[in-house]
Amino acid sequence: MTQIVDQLISCRWIATVTEQNPLLEDYTLVVNHNKIVDLLPQDEVASRYQAREHFQLGDHLLIPGLVNAHTHAAMNLLKGYADDLPLMTWLNDHIWPAEGQLMSDEFVYQGTQLAIAEMIRSGTTCFNEMYFMPQQVAKAALEVGIRANIGLTVIDFPTAWAQNPAEYISKGLAVFDQYKGESSLRFSFAPHAPYTVSDEPLLKIATLSQELDLPIHMHVHETAHEVNEAIKSTGKRPLQRLHELGLLSPLFQAVHMTDLTSEDIQLVADNGVHVMHCPESNMKLASGFCPVGKLKDAGVNLAIGTDGSASNNDLDMLGEMRSAALLAKVASGQADCFSAHDALYCATMGGAKALGIDNLCGSIEVGKSADLCAIDLNHIATMPVFDPVAQLIYSASRDQVSHVWTQGKLQLKDGQLTNISLSECRAICEHWQTRLLQLKHNQS
Amino acid sequence: MTQIVDQLISCRWIATVTEQNPLLEDYTLVVNHNKIVDLLPQDEVASRYQAREHFQLGDHLLIPGLVNAHTHAAMNLLKGYADDLPLMTWLNDHIWPAEGQLMSDEFVYQGTQLAIAEMIRSGTTCFNEMYFMPQQVAKAALEVGIRANIGLTVIDFPTAWAQNPAEYISKGLAVFDQYKGESSLRFSFAPHAPYTVSDEPLLKIATLSQELDLPIHMHVHETAHEVNEAIKSTGKRPLQRLHELGLLSPLFQAVHMTDLTSEDIQLVADNGVHVMHCPESNMKLASGFCPVGKLKDAGVNLAIGTDGSASNNDLDMLGEMRSAALLAKVASGQADCFSAHDALYCATMGGAKALGIDNLCGSIEVGKSADLCAIDLNHIATMPVFDPVAQLIYSASRDQVSHVWTQGKLQLKDGQLTNISLSECRAICEHWQTRLLQLKHNQS
Numbered sequence: 001m002t003q004i005v006d007q008l009i010s011c012r013w014i015a016t017v018t019e020q021n022p023l024l025e026d027y028t029l030v031v032n033h034n035k036i037v038d039l040l041p042q043d044e045v046a047s048r049y050q051a052r053e054h055f056q057l058g059d060h061l062l063i064p065g066l067v068n069a070h071t072h073a074a075m076n077l078l079k080g081y082a083d084d085l086p087l088m089t090w091l092n093d094h095i096w097p098a099e100g101q102l103m104s105d106e107f108v109y110q111g112t113q114l115a116i117a118e119m120i121r122s123g124t125t126c127f128n129e130m131y132f133m134p135q136q137v138a139k140a141a142l143e144v145g146i147r148a149n150i151g152l153t154v155i156d157f158p159t160a161w162a163q164n165p166a167e168y169i170s171k172g173l174a175v176f177d178q179y180k181g182e183s184s185l186r187f188s189f190a191p192h193a194p195y196t197v198s199d200e201p202l203l204k205i206a207t208l209s210q211e212l213d214l215p216i217h218m219h220v221h222e223t224a225h226e227v228n229e230a231i232k233s234t235g236k237r238p239l240q241r242l243h244e245l246g247l248l249s250p251l252f253q254a255v256h257m258t259d260l261t262s263e264d265i266q267l268v269a270d271n272g273v274h275v276m277h278c279p280e281s282n283m284k285l286a287s288g289f290c291p292v293g294k295l296k297d298a299g300v301n302l303a304i305g306t307d308g309s310a311s312n313n314d315l316d317m318l319g320e321m322r323s324a325a326l327l328a329k330v331a332s333g334q335a336d337c338f339s340a341h342d343a344l345y346c347a348t349m350g351g352a353k354a355l356g357i358d359n360l361c362g363s364i365e366v367g368k369s370a371d372l373c374a375i376d377l378n379h380i381a382t383m384p385v386f387d388p389v390a391q392l393i394y395s396a397s398r399d400q401v402s403h404v405w406t407q408g409k410l411q412l413k414d415g416q417l418t419n420i421s422l423s424e425c426r427a428i429c430e431h432w433q434t435r436l437l438q439l440k441h442n443q444s
Numbered sequence: 445m446t447q448i449v450d451q452l453i454s455c456r457w458i459a460t461v462t463e464q465n466p467l468l469e470d471y472t473l474v475v476n477h478n479k480i481v482d483l484l485p486q487d488e489v490a491s492r493y494q495a496r497e498h499f500q501l502g503d504h505l506l507i508p509g510l511v512n513a514h515t516h517a518a519m520n521l522l523k524g525y526a527d528d529l530p531l532m533t534w535l536n537d538h539i540w541p542a543e544g545q546l547m548s549d550e551f552v553y554q555g556t557q558l559a560i561a562e563m564i565r566s567g568t569t570c571f572n573e574m575y576f577m578p579q580q581v582a583k584a585a586l587e588v589g590i591r592a593n594i595g596l597t598v599i600d601f602p603t604a605w606a607q608n609p610a611e612y613i614s615k616g617l618a619v620f621d622q623y624k625g626e627s628s629l630r631f632s633f634a635p636h637a638p639y640t641v642s643d644e645p646l647l648k649i650a651t652l653s654q655e656l657d658l659p660i661h662m663h664v665h666e667t668a669h670e671v672n673e674a675i676k677s678t679g680k681r682p683l684q685r686l687h688e689l690g691l692l693s694p695l696f697q698a699v700h701m702t703d704l705t706s707e708d709i710q711l712v713a714d715n716g717v718h719v720m721h722c723p724e725s726n727m728k729l730a731s732g733f734c735p736v737g738k739l740k741d742a743g744v745n746l747a748i749g750t751d752g753s754a755s756n757n758d759l760d761m762l763g764e765m766r767s768a769a770l771l772a773k774v775a776s777g778q779a780d781c782f783s784a785h786d787a788l789y790c791a792t793m794g795g796a797k798a799l800g801i802d803n804l805c806g807s808i809e810v811g812k813s814a815d816l817c818a819i820d821l822n823h824i825a826t827m828p829v830f831d832p833v834a835q836l837i838y839s840a841s842r843d844q845v846s847h848v849w850t851q852g853k854l855q856l857k858d859g860q861l862t863n864i865s866l867s868e869c870r871a872i873c874e875h876w877q878t879r880l881l882q883l884k885h886n887q888s
Contacts, residue, residue: 080834084769084783118824283770284838286779313838314825319763325528326727326767327774335730339528380562380869381758381842384877386884390524394728394757398825399843425824433828440830 002050006408007031010042011057011374013388016364017064017348022341023388029062031370034408038366059378060402061388063344064363065125065147065371066317067351069276070217070255070305072131073140074111076118077432079309081440087223087285095310101439102432103160108133110428112140115315117420120146122316122398123373125406128253128276128305128355130190130217132161134175138185144419145409147371149355151190151217152176154201165201169208176214184407186355188215188253194238195226199245206246215251215356217276218242221264222256223287239264248273253354255305256281257295258288265291269298274354277346279323281307292328292346293337303351304343316398318375321347325393340393370408375400446494450852451475454486455501455818457832460808461508461792466785467832473506475814478852482810503822504846505832507788508807509569509591509815510761511795513720514661514699514749516575517584518555520562521876523753525884531667531729539754545883546876547604552577554872556584559759561864564590566760566842567817569850572697572720572749572799574634574661576605578619582629588863589853591815593799595634595661596620598645609645613652620658628851630799632659632697638682639670643689650690659695659800661720662686665708666700667731683708692717697798699749700725701739702732709735713742718798721790723767725751736772736790737781747795748787760842762819765791769837784837814852820844 009031014024016039028045030038040048082094108131119127129137130151141148152172154165162168169189176187189205191197209216220238221227230238239260242248250272257268257275268275277290295302304324306315321343328338352362361371375392377383379400382391404412411419453475458468460483472489474482484492526538552575563571573581574595585592596616598609606612613633620631633649635641653660664682665671674682683704686692694716701712701719712719721734739746748768750759765787772782796806805815819836821827823844826835848856855863 077828079839080828080830083831083834083838084780086779090779114824114827121824280770283774284779286773286777286781288777289774309839313834316825316841319841323767323770326724329730330727330733330771333730333732335530335534335728336528337730378870380558380565380866381760383558383870383873384521384524384880386524386877386880387527390527390757394527395523395753397760397763397841397843399841422824426822426827429827433830436828436830 002048004050005030005032005037006052008045008049008051008054009057009062009372009374010045010055011060011062013061014039014364015061015063015344015389017345018363018365029364031408034370036364036366036368036370039364055403057374057403060374060376061392062364062372062374063392064348064361065373065404065406066123066347067303067355067362068119068124068127068305068315068317069303069351069354070278070307071115071127071129071315072308073115073127073129073137074108074131075308075310076115076315077107077111077436079313081310081436083313087287090285097443098436098439102435103132105133105136107432109136109140110432112137114425114428115309116140116144116146117417117422117425118315120144120404120411120420121401121417122318123375123401123404124315124317125371125373125404126351126355126361128217128351132159134172135178138175138179141185142182145184145406145411147184147361147406149186149188149215151188153190153192154205155192155196156198157196165197169201169204186357188217190217193219193222193226194230194241202242202245202247209251213251215253216247217253217255219256220254221259224259227259237264239267243267243271251356256287257290258282260291265294265298265300269300274301274303276303276305276354277324278305278307279327280320281311283323283327285311289327289331291332292324293332293334296338296342301350301353302346303354304347317347318392318396318398318401321393340387340390343393344389370405372405373401374403376402446492448494449474449476449481450496452489452493452495452498453501453506453816453818454489454499455504455506457505458483458808459505459507459788459833461789462807462809473808475852478814480808480810480812480814483808499847501818501847504818504820505836506808506816506818507836508792508805509817509848509850510567510791511747511799511806512563512568512571512749512759512761513747513795513798514722514751515559515571515573515759516752517559517571517573517581518552518575519752519754520559520759521551521555521880523757525754525880527757531731534729541887542880542883546879547576549577549580551876553580553584554876556581558869558872559753560584560588560590561861561866561869562759564588564848564855564864565845565861566762567819567845567848568759568761569815569817569848570795570799570805572661572795576603578616579622582619582623585629586626589628589850589855591628591805591850593630593632593659595632597634597636598649599636599640600642601640609641613645613648630801632661634661637663637666637670638674638685646686646689646691653695657695659697660691661697661699663700664698665703668703671703681708683711687711687715695800700731701734702726704735709738709742709744713744718745718747720747720749720798721768722749722751723771724764725755727767727771729755733771733775735776736768737776737778740782740786745794745797746790747798748791761791762836762840762842762845765837784831784834787837788833814849816849817845818847820846
């Protein structure tokens with residue numbers, strides 16, 4: 001007797017990102033009540049399941065939905081606003097003045113809407129966010145149904161969101177309280193960086209993080225300059241200071257990590273810290289190289305993020321996996337130090353582990369949420385196929401992402417967004433482009 | 445009175461890649477007899493021209509067709525065949541054995557057909573080729589109408605194409621004689637690398653190159669290992685040896701160039717040598733960093749190439765420009781050392797100059813051939829637009845290439861190839877995939 005289920009997804013290859021079944025060929029995935037309930041050979045399906053919807057995807061590769069492990073979603077509106085500049089000129093003369101003028105609930109909400117559209121279009125089903133107005137990020141994510149881990153930003157300076165660290169924390173926790181019942185949302189403390197948050201709020205965050213079991217999401221060792229300045233002013237490397245303040249634990253997500261000694265690597269390994277690698281941002285801002293091969297060898301969990309669109313300039317995790325794999329090789333001089341399979345792992349399970357949600361998603365396994373992404377490899381640039389994962393990482397581009405599901409909900413079908421209006425996205429862009437061009441005009 | 449012309453192309457932006465008019469807005473380009481005959485504001489067109497075909501491209505950016513300055517086209521069939529391996533394992537245990545078994549007229553012809561399809565699909569209108577069976581490359585390029593500079597490979601070792609350097613040269617020159625009347629084809633000598641070609645054939649090539657005005661296309665300083673081994677065996681750096689043999693001149697195209705001292709840079713600058721930068725191949729094979737910022741500052745002409753698909757793994761010049769811009773920054777530590785505009789220049793005019801065809805193509809100017817590429821920036825990932833060139837380099841992907849013309853011939857229309865059959869490409873892939881999988885099976 002056959003069982004009636006919600007969805008069947010049949011495709012040529014399934015990269016489960018599990019140790020037991022790394023790659024399945026000609027399998028069907030069974031989804032019911034938004035969860036993966038079975039994985040079985042295609043020829044066994046008819047006798048066991050009937051589905052309300054059956055996706056016959058041919059030469060597609062199905063992977064776990066991609067986890068963007070670090071971004072500032074609303075900065076999507078600033079992509080291409082200022083490029084090819086040294087970091088401090090870029091920030092001081094362009095990005096911060098623009099943000100200072102425009103930061104508002106509307107800016108964050110609409111910028112995040114646009115970012116979510118781009119992320120889903122390119123296969124991302126979960127993002128780890130650090131910006132302002134977290135309630136607007138929550139609202140935009142909930143409306144579409146994408147999974148989000150929302151950082152509650154803390155910084156010593158006043159912004160349109162809060163005036164001082166105590167207010168950032170209290171306003172952030174109020175947003176956490178408002179949304180903590182939502183199954184697709186998680187929250188973390190997001191102290192901006194060692195050089196922008198002083199000891200007192202960091203100590204408070206360390207305590208609250210353990211008490212509430214909330215992760216800490218922080219830029220750390222983004223550049224050698226940051227590390228050198230910290231040594232000058234505190235006598236310590238930033239990681240050492242964070243360790244002494246009690247922040248380093250399996251709840252800690254260290255973003256960037258480009259200037260690391262072997263002692264630093266041991267410290268993060270010993271404390272179960274997760275590293276969020278943002279290769280394209282590190283390249284574009286000339287920040288430096290995150291030693292992903294050495295971190296992997298030391299047993300550190302690695303995730304991959306795009307960073308904000310203003311320093312990338314996209315939210316394309318397919319491209320980011322590729323850059324991660326390519327950069328790791330040339331930076332280490334070892335062509336075998338970080339493989340296509342490593343990149344896929346970090347962008348799925350690695351991200352889910354870092355966010356503490358690997359029990360829910362990150363791999364294709366019975367019992368997990370149906371957070372999925374299908375890529376059509378029947379494309380001039382990805383034929384022939386010897387290893388579908390190698391073709392995904394080294395040859396495919398984001399336009400080959402054909403279908404995306406978040407928690408069983410179909411978000412992209414044959415390359416078309418099903419729950420987001422492109423014309424609304426265009427209107428958002430036009431509105432903010434006009435305001436940003438005015439700003440540029442007034443400044444010059 | 446209006447003039448009747450072949451084609452009008454109207455679009456929002458035209459990046460001419462000339463000093464006088466870097467970016468035109470709301471202009472129309474006029475094509476007649478395969479050449480660019482005018483560029484004028486859109487509102488002046490009606491009173492001056494009538495066209496057989498008028499492309500109204502809206503929010504598109506028109507650029508000169510991209511010049512892929514270094515590739516081995518037929519290796520497209522080997523993409524993803526072996527990845528994530530150290531260079532010598534990759535070559536000795538995988539690539540060379542496969543080539544040894546399969547190299548034939550059919551392999552090169554069909555592999556090149558597939559490569560041309562991928563190149564046109566992603567905006568490339570000219571490629572600089574180095575492989576075997578050059579007559580097959582000529583045949584495949586002529587059939588479609590893509591511009592090609594075909595390397596006449598010379599190597600000390602026997603292959604299916606020739607047995608010794610003298611035979612490589614004589615067979616190569618016979619192909620040159622057969623095709624030299626074709627306006628879309630150019631030829632060059634392609635001695636493989638300093639470590640695979642001895643002095644005698646190199647001296648002969650130096651003489652013939654000057655006599656016939658044929659460029660020389662060569663891998664040089666691909667890795668520090670190559671340079672160190674050369675110093676051990678000859679006491680000289682490879683570039684110095686090539687200089688002493690009389691090869692370095694404005695006819696010389698040096699590919700890779702990752703291990704360069706300031707003396708090396710001065711030497712290539714003084715001799716007018718062109719550098720063909722292949723960033724993704726250098727990353728994937730962990731070869732090293734080409735110091736593009738320093739070369740640019742020294743006045744060296746730079747071009748950008750994808751290298752063969754087996755070490756990239758694609759022929760996507762949009763992605764390659766992006767990797768070039770990102771890698772230059774992180775490798776030098778300077779975020780302003782190589783801009784989006786620099787990347788576009790190198791991938792168009794830089795390539796055309798290196799190939800000695802900048803009088804024909806490489807920029808959008810009256811009198812030049814209509815080698816063109818249009819990119820649709822009305823896409824979720826490239827909105828809003830502040831600088832269309834920055835969006836092209838940092839945010840666009842190859843699927844946004846909408847139209848391509850080679851010498852006035854429409855090759856891609858709304859993303860669809862007009863002169864190449866995709867089903868034929870699929871059949872080619874299936875055929876060679878079967879043979880390559882058999883090889884893998886027999887080896888294991």
